[in-house]
Amino acid sequence: MRFAPSPTGHLHVGGARTALYNWLYAKKTGGRFVLRIEDTDARRSTGDSYEGILRGLRWLGLGWDEGPDLGGDFGPYLQSTRGVFYHSDAQNLLEKGMAYYCFCTPEELEKRKEDSVRKKLDPKYDGRCRNILPEEAAARIDRGDGHVIRFRMPDEGNVVFRDIIRGEFSFSNSDLDDFILIRSDGKPTYNFAVVVDDARMRISHVIRGDDHISNTPRQVHIYNALGYRLPKFAHLPMILGEDRARLSKRHGATSIDYYREKHYLPDAMINYLALLGWSLDGKRELFERKALIEAFSLKKVSKNPSVFDNSRMEHINAEHFKKMPLFPKTVLAYRVLKDEGILPPDFKVDMSRPVDLKLVPGKEPILEEVLKEDRDFDQKEFQRLALIIKVFGNRLKLLKDIPEMLRYYYKDDFAVDEKAVSNYLDSAEARERMLLLSEELDRLKYFDVETVEEALRGLADRLDIDAGELIHPCRVALSGQAVSPDLFWVIIFLGKKKASERLRAAANPKG
RNA sequence: GGCCCCUUAGUCUAGUGGUCAGGACGCAUGGUUCUCAGCCAUGAAUCAGGGGUUCGACUCCCCUAGGGGCUACCA
Structure with a gap:
């Protein structure tokens, strides 16, 4: 192979x-x-x-x-470093009379080919130099005439070979011509080099694109002429x-x-x-x-x-990503985030109370490993990232989307979806509610998902509105987007201070 | 021009004489939820065309068409 x-x-x-x-x-x-x-x-x-x-x-x-x-x-x-093999095998063929020197110049060849095409004949090499005697050839080479070595293709008969994928092939020799083995610069052509190398490297199976099917009969001739054993062929669809x-x-x-x-x-x-x-x-x-x-x-x-279907590729990628355990996933995300400059190494988390770490299974070994490669990376930050990744869950399909999707947790200059703003946030009512919500958050003594959720729903009750009336504008205020994971988690990830700040900013667009 | 390869939905494919032509991506609709994603359910969509062979063809044979390749002193 x-x-x-x-x-x-x-x-x-x-x-x-x-x-x-x-x-x-x-x-x-x-x-x-x-x-x-x-x-x-x-x-x-x-x-x-x-x-x-x-x-x-x-x-x-x-x-x-x-x-x-x-x-x-x-x-x-x-x-490019195997010249000696090609020359010795070419010499072998020359001695056996299965190859010969050809002195036609590229220009002559080109002209003759045009002629044949015009006359609707096969544009094959006409075998003009086939019968030049070895002595004469030697003399012309000594004289410095440019020359190539051609394979002497039998005029009659067939070449047959088997393909693992497609079965038997049979090509008529008369459709093949005396192709070049060694070019005038002494370098072998593809069809020759590939055979010499595959044979000498003891390649058992030649698995390649099916654009090589038509080249195979030529190659089979070379294998046979050189007495090499034929490998097994398998031609793949393009x-x-x-x-x-x-x-x-x-x-x-x-x-x-x-x-x-x-x-x-x-x-x-x-x-x-x-x-x-x-x-x-x-x-x-x-x-x-x-x-x-x-x-x-x-x-x-x-x-x-x-x-090649890109959407299917993305789907397969998403499936693999989905199956990946949290630890490697977080490490990967962390690297990408750092590569893209989203994650500064000195980032400090502001949480009045640590989030529920039950959500991160096997967190201890995770931290140790990461810390080993990146001493400057904050332990808590990694923990938070792991949680974010966890909560985002299947929403994260492609590693490449992570910087964009997580930007608002790390940067204040995140993208704002204007449509989301006009749909949910762009009213005096909504702004007023955001202010109330921020005050609500400020009052909290504890800061975990349950507490935050209770606070928000409590506020909604008192205002006599659906919780959604707070949730949607709040999401836009915090993330700039109409979509995000569970809003209460978003609040937790941002931290009390940051969340409250963004709510107030949303309540007060001018300031 | 000659020779060769390929042909099932938009895409990747299963399927070798009798199947409601199966699956997946994508698409559409509905359900679940605070949005989205996910998940569940449902749906639209295919045997390139024409001849044979056969009781019966997606399946075998032939032709045509379409796509691709080789026909280089490219690989």
Whole structure:
């Protein structure tokens, strides 16, 4: 099994899915997952994308057993450093007469191809240099003539191979031409390098996108010519953009980096990617990593291309987030909050009385762990965050939404929904009530959810109005929004002083 | 142009001759609640088209159409 990306761009969802299936299959069967970088195109390969690909795979947790950074028994793992293998295998083919030197220039080739297209003929290589004698070729090379090495494709017959997902394939040799093995700059072409490397690296299974199906017959010829054993092939359906076109830059969020930066959960990403092109039974859709390895099977991979659906991705992410225990969830939230500058390290909580900590199960180990990495982080603050996360519950679906959603607990410059204000708060009556409510809060000796709720409902009774008449405007006053978790908890999280302040400010918009 | 792959709701899919064509996301409606989310219930929505084969086709065969790929000194 191997994943052999070329470092000519970022790691996109298609590449990641291919890597994932290779990884899953390797884990499932106890094989090795080999990472090889196909950088034979010097013009397009960059160090940045190489780094980016490794970063993406690491983030997804798809660790490899052999690779350019780790080494391994069949290295090196960068095609650009494997020249000697390609040349020796090409030489072998030359000696057997299964390959030959070709001196046609790119310009000539281009012209002849145009001609054939115009005459509606196959734009294949015409075999012009096929019969140049070895001595003559050697002489021309000595003379400094530019040359490539081509594969001598049989004129008749068929190539056949089996695909685990799609069954038998048979291609007629007459549809194939004498393709190039070694370019004039001495570098191998993809079809040649991939075979030499897969064979020499003892790759057992070639799992890749189905855009390689048509390349496979050429590769099979090379395997056979070189006397290498054929690996097993499995061609995965492509992942397309919403417009059903091949994925490209203009499709927006198709880079793994994007999801990493947006704080998606790697496990959710893995889960969703696994589902793009594979399903267990069409019913079960949530998988932990281990369950995925267990359930995965190449035979159940579908044949039809799929479209990356962001809303489904978000759904899977939300499900994973929902299932996460409070501790890791809080730690994650804490990191994001800090990253976004919402959470200052020296934040101090103002609560006249500690909130009910029964709500935080297993809080002691939590605190210890967090304190270990961040000495400056206030213990109480973390506790409060854990509670906020807990009370928000399923409202928090995506880690990336946390800064926005929790902003008003930490900052006074939170966003205000004008519509919410005009609906609930923008009346003399409501403002008056907010003032009364703030006074009510100020009078409280204790400050816990029950007490606060009693106070508010008591006030509503005395005013002879529905509790909602206080709750809704109060929510807007405190959070700027028409939506929030349980209002009484919001009051608790803000603390008596802050809550009362915001109520008074709302009662008095001018001041 | 040649060769190849694919085709079940908007999307991901289950389904290999007889099913009310199942599930999920999304969407809509109702219930619960202080709002929202959630949860529960309900609903709209699919076998690309045409020919065969068959007592019977989503399922098998052929054709057409649509989408995708390869046909590079890209991978």
